[in-house]
Amino acid sequence: MPEKYQETTIRHEPHSVWILINRPEKLNTITAGVADEIISALDECSQDRDVRAVVLSSMGKNFSAGADINQFYGISTEGAIAFHRKLNDLVLRIRSFPKPVIALLHGYALGGGLEISESADIRVATETCTLGQPEIDLGINAGAGGNVVLPRLIGYGKAIYLALTGSKISAARAMEIGLVDAVVPDSSAESFVRELIEKISEKPYETVSIIKAVMVNSLNSEVSAGLEYEATAFGYLLASEETQKRISGFISKHSHDNRVSRQN
Secondary structure, eight states: OOOSOSSEEEEEETTEEEEEEOOGGGTTOBOHHHHHHHHHHHHHHTTOTTOOEEEEEESSSOSBOSBOGGGGTTOOHHHHHHHHHHHHHHHHHHHHOSSOEEEEEOSEEEHHHHHHHTTSSEEEEETTOEEEOGGGGGTOOOSSSTTTHHHHHHOHHHHHHHHHHOOEEEHHHHHHHTSOSEEEOGGGHHHHHHHHHHHHHTSOHHHHHHHHHHHHHHTTSOHHHHHHHHHHHHHHHHTSHHHHHHHHHHHHHHHHHHHHHHHO
């Protein structure tokens, strides 16, 4: 029986699952198989309460140079649409996933690879990372949401500039325009992500999941509808046993601190 994961490697660490694209000899380019394997790995850990976050990264020197162009030569319109829809499935799964997804970018993060990461909740790039959406040089538009998600991240002007010029930018520039959320030295990138996961794992499980759901929902709704959803989530969480226990502890601590302060 063939192994379930042939183009990715799944690594289990404390509080996290690391999904690593494992095609370094092909610059970790994206295929339908890669998308299927990432979706499968997400599904396997979606309800595991010991997993507080998922990291999406890659083996080797590069995050991903984009889609595997070899699969496109001679492809039909129907085949091309089917491939894009497969990547649609992946990015929508990432956005609806009930835990934070952290993309760790290094080397080349280009085209469809970068675009998949644009649907992650947090993007961390190494200092030497190069990012861009160069599909226009091949005569195609984005294949995984780069024409749809990117404007939501960095604004229409910057997004269309990158899309129409095919420019590649540094991690520092990506940080300036809001494409990535942190830039860290290459040597300490994984340690930085592990520390981030540790901070998240200290927070209430359900609250983390609901905050993500409310924020993702707000991107596709009117402000009034988003606020109503936020209010419903607030009511649910505030009345929960976990939150009431934390509030009780907070009140007890501050009452004690105030008594000590008055005695002094």
